[in-house]
Amino acid sequence: MKGVSLEIRDGEFVAIMGQNGAGKTTLVKNFNGLLKPAKGQVLVDGVSTKAVSVAKLARTVGFVFQNPDHQLFSETVEEEIAFALRNFGFDASAIEKRVTWAVNLLDLVDYRKTSPFMLSGGERKRVALASVLAWDPKVVILDEPTIGQDHRQKENLRQFIVQLNEQGKTVVVVTHDVEFVAECNPRVILMREGKILADGEAKKILTDTALALAASIVPPQISQIFQGLSFLGLPSDVIDVSEAKNLLVDRFKELRS
Amino acid sequence: MRDTAATLILPVIEISGLTYSYPGANKPSLRDVSLTVEKGEFAILTGPSGCGKTTLCRCFNGLIPHFYAGELKGDLKVAGLSVNERSTGEMAKHVGLVFQNPENQLFALSVEKDVAFGLENLGMPREQMRERVNWALKMTEIEDLRERAPHELSGGQQQRVAIASVLAMQPEIIVFDEPTSFLDPLGAQRIFEVISHLNKQLGITVILVEHRLDLAAKYASHVIIMDEGKIVLNGAPKEIFNSERAWLLGVGIPKAVRLWRLLKEAGVDLKGLPVSSEEAIQYLKEVLQR
Numbered sequence: 337m338k339g340v341s342l343e344i345r346d347g348e349f350v351a352i353m354g355q356n357g358a359g360k361t362t363l364v365k366n367f368n369g370l371l372k373p374a375k376g377q378v379l380v381d382g383v384s385t386k387a388v389s390v391a392k393l394a395r396t397v398g399f400v401f402q403n404p405d406h407q408l409f410s411e412t413v414e415e416e417i418a419f420a421l422r423n424f425g426f427d428a429s430a431i432e433k434r435v436t437w438a439v440n441l442l443d444l445v446d447y448r449k450t451s452p453f454m455l456s457g458g459e460r461k462r463v464a465l466a467s468v469l470a471w472d473p474k475v476v477i478l479d480e481p482t483i484g485q486d487h488r489q490k491e492n493l494r495q496f497i498v499q500l501n502e503q504g505k506t507v508v509v510v511t512h513d514v515e516f517v518a519e520c521n522p523r524v525i526l527m528r529e530g531k532i533l534a535d536g537e538a539k540k541i542l543t544d545t546a547l548a549l550a551a552s553i554v555p556p557q558i559s560q561i562f563q564g565l566s567f568l569g570l571p572s573d574v575i576d577v578s579e580a581k582n583l584l585v586d587r588f589k590e591l592r593s
Numbered sequence: 594m595r596d597t598a599a600t601l602i603l604p605v606i607e608i609s610g611l612t613y614s615y616p617g618a619n620k621p622s623l624r625d626v627s628l629t630v631e632k633g634e635f636a637i638l639t640g641p642s643g644c645g646k647t648t649l650c651r652c653f654n655g656l657i658p659h660f661y662a663g664e665l666k667g668d669l670k671v672a673g674l675s676v677n678e679r680s681t682g683e684m685a686k687h688v689g690l691v692f693q694n695p696e697n698q699l700f701a702l703s704v705e706k707d708v709a710f711g712l713e714n715l716g717m718p719r720e721q722m723r724e725r726v727n728w729a730l731k732m733t734e735i736e737d738l739r740e741r742a743p744h745e746l747s748g749g750q751q752q753r754v755a756i757a758s759v760l761a762m763q764p765e766i767i768v769f770d771e772p773t774s775f776l777d778p779l780g781a782q783r784i785f786e787v788i789s790h791l792n793k794q795l796g797i798t799v800i801l802v803e804h805r806l807d808l809a810a811k812y813a814s815h816v817i818i819m820d821e822g823k824i825v826l827n828g829a830p831k832e833i834f835n836s837e838r839a840w841l842l843g844v845g846i847p848k849a850v851r852l853w854r855l856l857k858e859a860g861v862d863l864k865g866l867p868v869s870s871e872e873a874i875q876y877l878k879e880v881l882q883r
Contacts, residue, residue: 356749402775403694405729454615458642458770459659465861483774484693486642488843504687512777515807515848554778555871557848559805565875568881577848581855587881 337362337532346506349501351517351538352510354527355552357358360510361402361525364477367508368397380475395424398473402480402510404464408452413444416452417467424471432494438466441496443489458484475506482513518542518556518575526551543573596760603673605766606630606653610667613648613657622648624822626667630815631764635792635799637809637830639844640819642810647693650768651818653800654688655681661768667879672765687717689759689767693802695751695773697725698758699743707743708758710855715762729761732787756784760791766798774809785812807847810834818844831866849873 337359343541344350348552365371365542366378369385380397401407410416414435421431439445442462444500461484468476482490492517501507511517517524517538524541526534534547541547542558555563558580559573566572570587574580574583612624612693617658622645630636630856651657655676658665669676672687692698701707708729710724730736733753738746744756752775757855759767769788773781789812810816816833818826826833833839834850849867856863861882867873 342735342811354777356775356780357747358777403696405694405696431630456643456647480775484804486843486844489642490804490845491843507597512781514778515803515805549779551775552865556784557873558852560870561849561852561873561877565877565881569858569879576645577851577855580852581859583857584852584856584877585861591881591883 338378340530341376342525342532342535344506347501347504347506349497349507349520349522350509350525351515351520351522352508352525353512355529358527359477359530362525362530364373364399364479364510366398367475367477369393369460370399386487391423394473395471396473397477397484398463398468398471399477400468400479400481404460405468406458407464407467409458411451411456412449413439413452413463414448415467416463417470420467426471434470434472438470442466453522453529455504456484458486458489459491461485462489462564469500473499473505475476475508477499477508477510477592479510480512481509482511482516483528490516514542514553514556518558520574522581526553539573540574542575569573603632604629605632605634606800607670608652608668611652611669613663614665615648615661615663615727617843618663619855622822623652626822626824628653628661628817628824628827632795632797632798632802633792634641634815635813636650636801636807636817637813638800638802638817638819639804639806640752641826641842641844644759644819645822647770647835650690650770650800650802651764651767652676653684654690655679656690669854678694683715685711685764686762689762689764689827691752691767691772693767693770694753695775696744699751702742703739704730704741704743704746704754704757705739707754708761711758711762725761725763728755732791733757734783747775749780752776753780756787763795764773766800768800770802771804772774772801773803780809781808788812801848804845806845807849810847811871818842830868834868835866 351574354360369390408416410419417435417438418431421434426534439448442465444462444466452460495505521538523536525532526541528551533551534541542555556575556579559575562570563572563573608628611623612621613623640646653671654671660724660796697706709722709774712725723837735753743751756772773784788799792799794799810830813830817831818822826839834846847868849870853866865876867876
């Protein structure tokens with residue numbers, strides 16, 4: 337990190353994108369005190385991360401790691417989810433309720449009694465997510481949540497994140513998945529070499545070819561198509577497939593008349 | 594003896610009636626799978642999470658049944674060898690496997706040593722080994738990481754090292770299990786291009802497990818879709834993306850294909866079906882420029 341200044345508001349939905357090694361994960365590890373700045377400060381809810389323990393911060397800022405194997409260790413999925421709840425002092429009936437809620441939410445009902453290590457990569461990822469969401473943190477950080485997820489799970493995850501965000505949670509997603517970001521349409525922060533390269537609406541950032549190249553991003557497929565057609569007078573800042581359809585339908589109508 | 598023409602269309606993977614259960618599992622992970630893959634194919638293997646893709650890949654190089662044990666039924670021939678009767682060490686000369694998570698694959702103290710490891714096991718002469726390692730590092734664009742420790746690298750860099758160590762063996766078949774998951778989009782695109790190059794130039798048969806068909810479909814000759822331990826669809830990408838079943842299964846149909854379908858529903862029925870943005874641009878230019 338080199339002189340990064342950034343403010344994320346309560347209830348915002350932010351995607352952090354950029355090259356491998358750009359510092360995305362390092363940045364978000366500062367958000368829950370896993371890493372503390374050598375210079376400067378990180379305030380969570382107005383309190384410096386240097387002033388509180390990671391254990392205390394975790395109640396507010398839930399972190400779902402990129403690699404679920406860094407997070408999972410219990411013998412069954414339900415124990416895994418219950419572990420943090422026990423640490424936070426929830427009583428047995430609340431734990432049972434939250435575990436049931438979380439396995440339902442992430443489609444893990446059949447695996448309650450299964451060892452997380454018998455599950456596929458995508459399933460383990462969902463267990464890690466379930467175990468964090470179960471304690472209902474105010475801020476949820478997801479490091480590469482779509483890796484290993486199939487299309488339907490990704491769509492569920494998207495709806496789910498949008499829903500969490502609508503309920504007032506602050507959501508920070510670190511991701512390489514441009515198509516996923518195009519569908520979510522969050523605020524995008526582009527990073528490169530430990531610095532913030534750009535910060536703005538997904539629609540603006542993901543369709544800026546020069547910026548994308550500098551951050552090792554490939555624009556989403558719809559954006560690529562519209563950039564290839566911009567010489568026809570069509571807008572070039574399109575990332576959404578429905579918007580793309582409407583623009584083309586209008587163009588075909590004009591051509592016919 | 595077969596002549597050259599016959600050799601070219603020789604199947605490199607022949608599976609029939611394959612059923613497999615992991616030890617202690619209450620239901621099979623693979624059910625009556627039959628599949629033929631011909632030499633030089635570039636097949637994307639996709640389907641819902643837990644459908645058996647990774648399990649099937651583990652059969653290709655004998656990890657199943659030799660390492661994972663469990664109950665295997667049916668015939669399984671890869672590179673002309675009956676997997677059941679060959680050791681994983683022997684299969685490794687013919688089938689390379691790049692795992693989902695590169696950390697599971699890397700262990701040496703330097704990138705160079707990791708890439709050389711498989712070759713050392715084959716007893717390759719030092720000079721030839723050096724050349725192979727250099728070539729593999731170059732193909733994956735990590736020559737500058739040669740002396741670095743794999744565990745200190747970023748996830749994306751590690752995945753490149755894992756791919757390089759398999760490439761170095763120059764196997765006939767390489768199975769990639771979501772090899773670009775940890776790479777940034779530009780890095781992912783470059784890796785897909787490397788894989789495509791190996792497929793086209795060297796004739797290496799590629800099996801690519803991938804959900805993000807937006808990125809990968811344009812390189813593929815075949816798309817194979819699995820569901821609940823079975824192969825449910827197998828064909829050319831366009832054929833698969835046109836099939837109602839693929840849509841119902843909820844696989845990651847590329848956005849360009851989705852756009853075509855939305856346009857059709859809105860009364861704009863365009864010819865062809867693009868599997869990449871380049872194709873979509875070309876088709877749209879033709880009709881919009883008239």
